Amino acid sequence: MFKLDRKLIISASVAATxxxxxxxxxxxxxxxxxxxxxxxxxxxxxxxxxxxxxxxGPYYVDESTLKGGYTNGRMPTANEIKAWDKDVMADGTGLPxxxxxxxxxxxxxxxxxxxxxxxxxxxxxSYPALSKGNAVELQKTLKNQRVNPDADGPVRVFxxxxxxxxxxxxxxxxxxxxxxxxxxTDDEVYALSAYILYxxxxxxxxxxxxxxxxxxxxxxLKIKMPNVDGFEPNIAxxxxxxxxxxxxxxxxxxxxxxxxxxxxxxKDCQKxxxxxxxxxxGGISDFLPPMSTVRDxxxxxxxxxxxxxxxxxxxxxxKMCHGADGMGxxxxxxxxxxxxxxxxxxxxxxxxxxxxxxxxPPKGGADLSEDKFKSIVDYMxxxxx
Amino acid sequence: xxxxxxxENSISNDKILDRRDxxxxxxxxxxxxxxxxxxxxxxxxxxxxxxMHHVPWGQKWGDPVTKNLYGMPSEYEHNVLRRNTxxxxxxxxxASIAVTPIHESMGIITPNGLxxxxxxxxxxxxxxxxxxxxxxxxxxxxxxxxxEQLKRYPSVTRTHFIECPANGGQExxxxxxxxxxFAKGFMSCAEWTGVYIKTILEDLGLKPEAQWMLAEGSDNxxxxxxxxxxxxxxxxxxxxxxxxxxxxxxxxxxxxxxLPGWEGNLCxxxxxxxxxxxxxxxxxxxxxxxxxxxxxxxxxxHFYANEVNSTVVSPSPEIxxxxxxxxxxxxxxxxxxxxxxxxxGVDLSFxxxxxYVPAKLKGLVLPKCWTRWSYMHTYKKGDVLLLTSxxxxxxxYIQPTVDQETAVMGVESVYHRNGVETWxxxxxxxxxxxxxRS
Numbered sequence: 048m049f050k051l052d053r054k055l056i057i058s059a060s061v062a063a064t065x066x067x068x069x070x071x072x073x074x075x076x077x078x079x080x081x082x083x084x085x086x087x088x089x090x091x092x093x094x095x096x097x098x099x100x101x102x103x104g105p106y107y108v109d110e111s112t113l114k115g116g117y118t119n120g121r122m123p124t125a126n127e128i129k130a131w132d133k134d135v136m137a138d139g140t141g142l143p144x145x146x147x148x149x150x151x152x153x154x155x156x157x158x159x160x161x162x163x164x165x166x167x168x169x170x171x172x173s174y175p176a177l178s179k180g181n182a183v184e185l186q187k188t189l190k191n192q193r194v195n196p197d198a199d200g201p202v203r204v205f206x207x208x209x210x211x212x213x214x215x216x217x218x219x220x221x222x223x224x225x226x227x228x229x230x231x232t233d234d235e236v237y238a239l240s241a242y243i244l245y246x247x248x249x250x251x252x253x254x255x256x257x258x259x260x261x262x263x264x265x266x267x268l269k270i271k272m273p274n275v276d277g278f279e280p281n282i283a284x285x286x287x288x289x290x291x292x293x294x295x296x297x298x299x300x301x302x303x304x305x306x307x308x309x310x311x312x313x314k315d316c317q318k319x320x321x322x323x324x325x326x327x328x329g330g331i332s333d334f335l336p337p338m339s340t341v342r343d344x345x346x347x348x349x350x351x352x353x354x355x356x357x358x359x360x361x362x363x364x365x366k367m368c369h370g371a372d373g374m375g376x377x378x379x380x381x382x383x384x385x386x387x388x389x390x391x392x393x394x395x396x397x398x399x400x401x402x403x404x405x406x407x408p409p410k411g412g413a414d415l416s417e418d419k420f421k422s423i424v425d426y427m428x429x430x431x432x
Numbered sequence: 433x434x435x436x437x438x439x440e441n442s443i444s445n446d447k448i449l450d451r452r453d454x455x456x457x458x459x460x461x462x463x464x465x466x467x468x469x470x471x472x473x474x475x476x477x478x479x480x481x482x483x484m485h486h487v488p489w490g491q492k493w494g495d496p497v498t499k500n501l502y503g504m505p506s507e508y509e510h511n512v513l514r515r516n517t518x519x520x521x522x523x524x525x526x527a528s529i530a531v532t533p534i535h536e537s538m539g540i541i542t543p544n545g546l547x548x549x550x551x552x553x554x555x556x557x558x559x560x561x562x563x564x565x566x567x568x569x570x571x572x573x574x575x576x577x578x579x580e581q582l583k584r585y586p587s588v589t590r591t592h593f594i595e596c597p598a599n600g601g602q603e604x605x606x607x608x609x610x611x612x613x614f615a616k617g618f619m620s621c622a623e624w625t626g627v628y629i630k631t632i633l634e635d636l637g638l639k640p641e642a643q644w645m646l647a648e649g650s651d652n653x654x655x656x657x658x659x660x661x662x663x664x665x666x667x668x669x670x671x672x673x674x675x676x677x678x679x680x681x682x683x684x685x686x687x688x689x690x691l692p693g694w695e696g697n698l699c700x701x702x703x704x705x706x707x708x709x710x711x712x713x714x715x716x717x718x719x720x721x722x723x724x725x726x727x728x729x730x731x732x733x734h735f736y737a738n739e740v741n742s743t744v745v746s747p748s749p750e751i752x753x754x755x756x757x758x759x760x761x762x763x764x765x766x767x768x769x770x771x772x773x774x775x776x777g778v779d780l781s782f783x784x785x786x787x788y789v790p791a792k793l794k795g796l797v798l799p800k801c802w803t804r805w806s807y808m809h810t811y812k813k814g815d816v817l818l819l820t821s822x823x824x825x826x827x828x829y830i831q832p833t834v835d836q837e838t839a840v841m842g843v844e845s846v847y848h849r850n851g852v853e854t855w856x857x858x859x860x861x862x863x864x865x866x867x868x869r870s
Contacts, residue, residue, distance in 0.1 A: 090662035090736070091736035094773040096799060112586035113628070113631055117584075123566055134707070137714050173522055193605055211719065225526065225553060228654070278723065279732060282712045285710065301848070304831070311830055323866050326864070326865060332609075345507060
């Protein structure tokens, strides 16, 4: 038996031994070596269950199924691979030619992004922020720890935190705008990237990304993120797996504890300084649906008339954007805003809604029939007269 | 709990193995019952109408078997649901999570409808006829497979938990949720059926310089993650079956990646493409998120396995002890799991981790799988308890204390929190989530 503070020291010596074992066994390609099987760790610091006498751990294995010889499927064509192999890697592999300016980026941003990501990428509601100010300065906040309620936390946005700019370009092209992804042109993606670099007050090869800046592939590849060296273990380079294995062989690197079961503390294990830490200010309890363990019949919500149903759907699916200013969508109840829209004629209003317009996806992203959708539009229009 | 169960529990609690002892013990119990001691509750004051009257479902036809050709839970179970909360909404619940009611969990399998649901662009609905899986990059022979062709590979069935690495991640700076569902419900456990990726690679010929695999989903966020080949060649699977049926859309129907024990986020859903390369990708969900910031300012990236962990399930804030009688024999039950191996033991503390006693493992104990554990306790009305569980695995890991873990990881890392968890049982039998820390 020993006290907690000694545990870490012992863990360290265990880790050192384990690290030596790993270094040896993996270089000799001993993935299934039965001699080392007991001590062998996987890349994550866990345990390997090699197949021994037809079983891996508790599971039987038909080893004859593992030998290959299958003729399922076919070779993809070159065009098929090209159509799907569109990822963008840190060295620029997959990044197409193109260009876009901060100015154009701002226009696309205002039309398609601001409703969720807020002005200048500052975020809105619980949607993620893209920038919080000067990236180089904010990178310095990453050591911040909110150990008391007043402390500022680390700022983890694109400019201050992300290690590679390639991620930004790739994700905007494939994942954004979120309700209708893969609809932006490559030039628009360059423009949006330029705008986000601008809002993060970043520079490329010593040149500030200002309002006049025009980004292209060549310049994009010169972006050095302020926090490029802020991550461990190292995953780049030809022998990176070796380093990753070594990293996870040492429990001190990632906050875990190792111990021989017989040596674990069973009595008087605590420092006198520990206290009972309680939920502050009532905690979080706005659960959806509310917490209940009651076993009764569900209450059936009666929908009295179509108007009430439309109202309910509006509140569940549309209010998020149409209920608040600053989301870019006309606010229900804002008479002048809706008058401008209905002036185009209801046929156009329906069509724009069904097809999507500006930042709004088709049918607002809601899963509704055309008729049902139109009834919601009617509700919103009537409420705004 | 009814009288019959109390009796069975008291019997099983004493280590009676032999038949003769059993009868002797039963006789002794009958004697004490007759003597009117506390083994049985006193006789009811009024007759129970649930017994005295015919019940409505007992006097008329039930449903024909032709109704509900895909069965549904009893209507009375309507509160057993996945739940969400505004904090986790990420706007409009598309890049969000609905968590599993593990306070209602039984055994080690989560029913498919309650399996936690996390997506990054909403739950995609994939047409299985249009489904294709492409494997290419540093392989001698790239391949494209339809769903039917994929399912022609020899199948492997394994029971594994999947855990979001942010399970408990809202509570690095102190407890926030007075709820087991929200404190630990970012995980579930199921029996998965699919094929080992290494089996497919036998015929494709992985080139020796390949170090990393990109796994990419076909959903609107094109969710991708980078996987080291070590895992691909160990136990990584491409799965299409979940608890004996097709994957649910929330789990990536028709096909997802399964990396046993690793971050749920790495188990890419709606899987469309695997590519092998020498250098890793920098996907959005392995840079902006799923990286654990330490007090040094360095963040752990490619943080793979969910570490050894455990929780008390009963009692919990949702299942308090307010109905227990003084002296009642009650099972303290919990779950333990490790993404790095197999659970070897669980200790339970009644004083928040100062002193521990070993608990018992129950049922099947499988690698990288939920494991049930139990401890029989005689409840003393008015006692205030701090129930803390601490699990160990066969890779040699043990759950750290909150202080031990935060000493290395700080309080801003969000992911991979596996420090011990504590429930306070109040004098009234209510249960509160607390943490024991300096």
